[in-house]
Amino acid sequence: MNPIKPWLGALALAAASVVLAAPPADVPYAWKPVAIVGGGFVDGIVFHPAVPGLAYARTDMGGAYRRDTATGAWQPLLDWLPLSEVNLMGVESLAVDPNDADALYLACGTYTNPAVPNGAVLRSDDRGRTFERTDLPFKLGGNEGGRGNGERLAVDPNDGRVIYLGSRLAGLWRSGDAARSFQRVDAFPDSAWRRDASDGAPPSWGGSDGKATINFVLFDPTSGKRGQPSRTLYAGVSVVGRPSLWRSLDAGASWQAVPGAPPAHRPMRAALASDGRLYVAYASEPGPHRMKDGAVWRYDIAQKTWADITPERPGAADAFGYATVTVDASNPQRLLASTAGRGRGDQLFRSTDGGTTWKPLFPAAQFNAAAAPYVADTPLHWLYDVKINPANPDHALFTTGYGGWETLDLTQADSAKPTHWQVMATGIEETVALALHSPTQGVPLVTAIGDYSGFVHTDLDKPAAGNPKPPFFGNTHDVSGAELAPEVVVRIGHARDGGGKNLGYSLDGGKTWREPRTTPEGKTGDGFIAVSADGQSWVWTPKGGIPHVSHDRGDSWTPVQGLPAGTRVIADRVNPKRFHAMALFDAKLYASDDGGNSFGARPLDLPDGPALRAAAGSNNHSNRGDDRGGQDRLYATPGREGNLWLAAFHGLYRAGDGQAFKRLPAVSQIHAFGFGRAAPGAKEPALYLVGTVAGRYGVFRSTDGAASWRRINDDAHQWGLILQVSGDPKVFGRVYVGTHGRGVQYGDPR
Template sequence: MNPIKPLLGALLALAGATASAQPPAPPTTPYDWRAVEIVGGGFVDGIVFHPTMPGLAYARTDMGGAYRRDTATGRWLPLLDGLSLADVNLMGVESVAVDPHDADAVYLACGTYTSPAAPNGALLRSSDRGRTFQRTDLPFKLGANEGGRGNGERLMVDPNDGRVLYLGTRYAGLWRSTDRAATWRRVDAFPDAAWRRDASDGPPPSWGGSDGKATINFIVFDPTSSTRGQPSRTIYAGVSVVGRPGLWVSRDAGASWAPVPGGPTLHRPMRAALAGDGRLYIAYAIEPGPHRMKDGSVWRLDPRSGSWADITPAPPGATDPFGYATVAVDPRDPKRLLASTAGRGKGDELFHSVDSGATWKPLFTTATFDASAAPYVADTHLHWLFDVKINPANPDHAIFTTGYGGWETFNLTAADKGQPTTWQVMSRGIEETVALALHSPTTGVPLVTAIGDYSGFVHTDLDKPAPGNPKPPFFGNTHDVTGAEAAPEVVVRIGHARDGGKNLGYSLDGGATWREPRAVPAGKPVGDGFIAVSADGKAWVWTPKGQVPHVSHDRGDSWTPVKGLPAGTRVVADRANPRRFHAMALFEDQLFGSNDAGLSFSARPLALPDGPVMRPASGVHNHSNRGDDRGGQDRLYATPGREGDLWLAAFHGLYRGGDGQAMKRLPAVSQIHAFGFGRAAPGSSVPSLYLVGTVAGQYGIFRSTDGGNGWQRINDDAHQWGLILQISGDPKVFGRVYVGTHGRGVVYGDPRPQSTADIADRPGRP
């Protein structure tokens, strides 16, 4: 008797019983999704033009997926929006590769972090330009959001044999595939001594990630070293080391490797470009970047003679330290070059040469920049130019990347004649911001956002870029934004101020203009934490991160420490009674209430029906075993228009209670990452509920129009965006919902219309 068969039968029977006990999956309500236009917002760290298909290009980002450019409109189309929360690590794209002889093939090396808790990376391969992918899990980690992420390209397709790809990694050496990225094997012939750090390397670079290990930064094939159908024999690999050879070469299709003699060793090779005349150009810097650095250079190698030439456009100095991020060659003209500085404090520069680097001229000193496609970038200096490319099909078209997207010109040949160039934002369609809070007022503008790394935005038109950074004050990071339920003209935001401003800004006209308060709470009022505004807009309670909450009744002219609340306690305003505020200490099993406009709070037990919640263990990258601590879970929410009516969106489930009523758990919801309210359905008196999490065993974005008794899934598998931190309905438009992602910006959804009349009834849509 085979003992496996009865065991398998028992397991199948148990699985069937479990499945029958599981509530049915929620029905689906189809939605249409669009980006709330910010444009850019994050580090686009790589651009890859297809060498033979005009107009075809790809962009990679450090944590917001990859994009393909639409040749008809010039917009960038996201390729990885279908990644679920379970695969959020793949939203960071380490490298992109295309096959010169197959315009439909594209390859993505994905993996965001190399920390011990991070999953391994994966190689995604597509035969339809990224519309669909097949996946190969890799036996090592990738670090798309770590130091050196602007280097590359680490992944390359052999231009003579599309079956062959090479991938340089951060700590696992060099890898090769011979079946179009379906399987991979380590290239043992590439010596560990070439890339492993040892004591002679000195202290690791001050850039974090990958434990300071050297990494293989780029792969370059020489297409003239073989014939079509046979693997290229000459392959270069750049390794991020200092004090020893950083450029290695194989001349036998990867069977053996040796350092290229005579090369510079003072700096790290960052990026390289092979010109049509066989010369290799390499940008060097003392740090991998993208942060500030002190030194760097640009070199030219003539492989035929083995000679090296230092062609650095402008040597860094003690009073003007910087490195060089990249050098680009015009595919049509091997003497025409572009090179960008890296980490320059006063703003980076792009140099131009028409004589193979013998002479250079800076472009930005005479260039003009049109920021109308993303007005906020006018406030940000040029930085993180870690990739520059000249379009193979158009010598007038060049692109460079930045920490907030990138720029492009269509008159580059003007520089050949010594004339000024003009640049415009190239990032339309790319949305790589992190939304930390969403506020949709009861009247007025559709949405106000709190965005990591920026001042946030007032979105007067969801389909057009916001007018710019709201100020004063000018924030380098906006952590929270909210407003008054019955006085929607009052909007308050907090963040990290720049240029000596306060860490709080407020508007009395619905976001049209902004002011700074006279004072901020005593202590260390950094811009983190939470802000709550009473229903009439007259009382503001600010909880700086880890500090005692403070309240102001005079628009920030003065602040008073709140009585009765533990330090760091988030406060929410009652959305009906302006004298009332609510708060919660989830892991201490306490609720708090204020009836004196936030001056003092009294405590009572939270008393969840399934018992107290254990404090989570600390995690990494803002994560714990209860999700990302910037998300909307484990928070208290007050129902719009209903005094004392509270919801607890706990990570493990949804609860409701309030005045005189104990918290009760609602069925079906087993996990929450974000929660919010929206306009009631026609004929209903209860606000719609929105959540991101797991309902009846299914993860997704859900809406309830009956107080949480029933749910509909409103997204689909093509619209998941990795990690979602925030969600909010619009109180002005039934069904409209705003979703704040971690790296894919803010998107909004509307129920899919059944007729043209339905479309016409939706404000804010063309």
């Protein structure tokens, strides 16, 4: 996914002018995901070895999930995390207790940069329905490089009180009380994991991925007996050119490098077979970015011998590494290993003789993308975890950057028959919503999604038919439509692999799409698009660039006169000739009455003084929230010409045509804002707001023009960071919530 550095601070705002009323009452809502399915990096899967069908999945920025049946839908476990705890939505590692069917442990923390809080271990004794929390004295990097490695968190199979956690920046840690507390394992040598010159320069992106992180901890269950800690355990460290595989033979009291372990690459994942052989996947880079080289090795523990069992050797013209190797619990000779970063598409190899010989599965495999049709356009990539169901050797899963796949006939490959794969991610929603458009007629919703081409949702509960194209976007930044001509929809984004235009439009409500003849010279797919009420004029503001207008569906474009570079434009909802724009921190309001060709300016006077300019933050963040969110923006009221709302980060304002803005009471912070169908008999459209009202954070609805608000989400449905919100103009009460990492959620009054 697109990495972010989460804004976490509770900004001290000058809110003296805000009238604080009693906390808003709740309106009960039922919440469901808008079905996209997957959409993000599922970077780890763990089966419970003793409970058939019970499995867990972790994601890099969208929480964790539980699956209660072998091929059922995944259930989200961390939707209760509020904005203030968004750092915990990135799950670095997860672990189960083999002897306790209900115990679950999540190591949570998205980034290691200094601006974010430390990580935490969430522990559950009811399979993730509820959690208790143990704060850690260090940070975790669930959305940093190497996030597909692991597992860094491990429960002793002989003594569930003993849990180890390998960190990125602070060494190895141990708990003796089932994760209620952790202590640093001082016996694990600092020289094993601290960076030195041989590790090379850190990559340009990925935070701690260039540092010598501890990638996995692995117990040997045969080295102990029930109720006593296992004597033997292994730890893999992401270093090259020096010892990277370490072992303790005395329950962690001392550690030694495993003799003969290959030093050329980083250990990514490892599996210990029941016949006493240790398998390790190696790669030149932590991933999931591109690799230069890699290998798979087997260590015979009893014989103390290593063997290179690499299925296919990377070459200079086809560089790749190996992400993982896994063993069938019912047969230690059966293995799966996956490549990482292979330019022509990653490969999954199978061995039935302990790695002596291998067979690639995908050349003969058949894939059924019906559960998420958009993935048919996406190559197989980021296979950083592969698991064989311990209760069924025919059932295997592998993860991808968009969810993952599973088969129920794995062993058919052993008799030269094709395996059949289906999307395994139903229930997992991990996309980032950058814009939401609910037209006045037609489909319920059109979404602009980070990393994807966006979607036209004809049925909110069923996945869209596929990526809308042409053009085929690798990232969709904005989508908008015409208020009075809802069949006109326009979206902008980055054309995939440099092909096609960076704008696409539909004249039939999203059924079919076209590319314009031209786009403004030098313009990228970033920025915003505004569509006039009649659909005839489009104003495109590229990020940091001069806005351009087209009146002929992109056959030609003209620079807009009178607007500073980077100024976002919105269309009036009634008058097709009118557009509005704002420079909040320069206290300027702009208007056009000639279809967006030129704009005139007037002062933007706020009753409590000018807005304070946002302080520079890291990546997408400042002291005014995430700049991809709906705050600090101008909005035009449906059905009222010239009627405007200013959803500033620090409060809500409204102005009639040509009038001064007035501040509305109770609202002290905004992260997203939008309109929906008016309540029966109401004169005002429904308003939806994500932020703080009367001192309470949540998702709110007003049916009386912001005179009063009701909270419509609950503590179980908070989804960390929310970027967008929009009502549906066709259905009163229906609201769409665009999250960062939990997809798009929709709610209806109960």
